[in-house]
Amino acid sequence: MPLRKAGANWVEGDRFFDREVELEALAERVRDGTHTLLTAQRRMGKTSLVRELLRRLKEEGSVDTVFVDLEDAATPVDAILELTVQSRSVQGAWRRLKSSFANVLPRVELSTRADTSPVPNIRVKLGTGIDGGNWRQRGDRLFEALAENERPVVLAIDELPILVNLLLKGDDNRITPQRRQAADEFLSWLRKNGQAHRGRVSMILSGSVRLGPILLQADLSALANIYSPFDLKPWDEDTAVACLGSLAESYELDLPLAVRQDMCRRLRCQSPHHVQLFFDHLREALRQAGRREATREDVERVYTGAMLGAGREMVLKHYESRLKMVLGREGCRIAKEMLTGAAVNGGFLPDDVIDRYRRSVPDWGRISHPVEADPAPLEDVLHVLEHDGYLERQGGGYRFVSGLLEDWWRARHDLRRTPSWPGRTGCQSETLRWS
Ligand SMILES: Nc1ncnc2c1ncn2[C@@H]1O[C@H](COP(=O)(O)OP(=O)(O)OP(=O)(O)O)[C@@H](O)[C@H]1O
Numbered sequence: 001m002p003l004r005k006a007g008a009n010w011v012e013g014d015r016f017f018d019r020e021v022e023l024e025a026l027a028e029r030v031r032d033g034t035h036t037l038l039t040a041q042r043r044m045g046k047t048s049l050v051r052e053l054l055r056r057l058k059e060e061g062s063v064d065t066v067f068v069d070l071e072d073a074a075t076p077v078d079a080i081l082e083l084t085v086q087s088r089s090v091q092g093a094w095r096r097l098k099s100s101f102a103n104v105l106p107r108v109e110l111s112t113r114a115d116t117s118p119v120p121n122i123r124v125k126l127g128t129g130i131d132g133g134n135w136r137q138r139g140d141r142l143f144e145a146l147a148e149n150e151r152p153v154v155l156a157i158d159e160l161p162i163l164v165n166l167l168l169k170g171d172d173n174r175i176t177p178q179r180r181q182a183a184d185e186f187l188s189w190l191r192k193n194g195q196a197h198r199g200r201v202s203m204i205l206s207g208s209v210r211l212g213p214i215l216l217q218a219d220l221s222a223l224a225n226i227y228s229p230f231d232l233k234p235w236d237e238d239t240a241v242a243c244l245g246s247l248a249e250s251y252e253l254d255l256p257l258a259v260r261q262d263m264c265r266r267l268r269c270q271s272p273h274h275v276q277l278f279f280d281h282l283r284e285a286l287r288q289a290g291r292r293e294a295t296r297e298d299v300e301r302v303y304t305g306a307m308l309g310a311g312r313e314m315v316l317k318h319y320e321s322r323l324k325m326v327l328g329r330e331g332c333r334i335a336k337e338m339l340t341g342a343a344v345n346g347g348f349l350p351d352d353v354i355d356r357y358r359r360s361v362p363d364w365g366r367i368s369h370p371v372e373a374d375p376a377p378l379e380d381v382l383h384v385l386e387h388d389g390y391l392e393r394q395g396g397g398y399r400f401v402s403g404l405l406e407d408w409w410r411a412r413h414d415l416r417r418t419p420s421w422p423g424r425t426g427c428q429s430e431t432l433r434w435s
């Protein structure tokens, strides 16, 4: 069946392409009772993969499924209530919960019906009987109910790292002992339940920022040791070319093989999101031109125009907000300088230049968030940039992974006519200290 193009959000069913190997691998983990930490670069299709997995598993009928999004959760209480609300799809568990949560569930049901509330945090907090004193017991009871369900349950928790990051750093991005303890308590509670109900409840954790670097910043990595990592890779070129072919068929467009290959080579890293974005822009350009067949000239025009143009800033802002979330304001600023440094140097950031940068920043230790530990901020920044898929190690330095992101970054800072680097002058848009 030809592929329908994606909207702005995650995809499943007839909008979901490929990932058969990953779906099978995750299904096997579920059968084995393995808990998974799904990681990938931004917009690689993590949420879509989990949604599609749950959809298929549910269709097969061997397990029940729960999907919880914690993007708007600010406390463990929010998280437990959201978990409770979403667990209503598991009939067996819901029946059991009803008897033990008699005073709570009518309100949960009420708040579920009021799904349209513009402020989800308020929706889940309203007088539910779950509070700072009892969230652990309520949460334990929820896990027990899920574990006692007739069928095993797959519990997918998306955006868990956002909640952990908030617990750890609050709104001012500072780790305090109290905040560290709060994050510790929540993750310990989750780990304890994961261990206690292994085989009955399989967890899949995912998020648009990585959990690993966040836990590392607070020396809490051990709390994630029950989750087996699963790294979702970009599509290879053949898959991306096939995806473009399927989209073209669906919209009755003619995208010759050479055109599709050209699109993929420009992207360099075949993130499904970027493949879809490129198709969208090309389709719109053809529509405006009143044509059905695309040429390589169209690809060139669309790439340098629409792809690097108007929508770019919105996407970059979103990337930036996630970087700021993990690294803080100062760390984010330095991350942007690293990316700019790479962009002005043909996409490559050499180690000796990073060293020069390190020496040129006298107050280096101040982007710290860890309280007690002596932070290694530049290492922190590079670690996050590498693990979030911005840069990758390559012979004595770091290189942009994605051609599109590199071009976006260059275009954003108007660096197209930049002279050779390092030692260049006249970069106004970032406070570079590369001398
Ligand atoms: N398997 C797929 N088939 C087709 N398109 C996909 C697929 N996976 C992802 N996409 C495209 O990528 C976009 C982003 O997908 P999704 O939201 O699942 O990514 P994500 O990794 O969860 O993103 P984030 O890092 O923001 O959480 C979708 O809107 C869709 O355009």
Ligand SMILES: [Mg+2]
Binding pocket: 046, 047, 048, 158, 207, 208
């Ligand atoms: Mg997602």
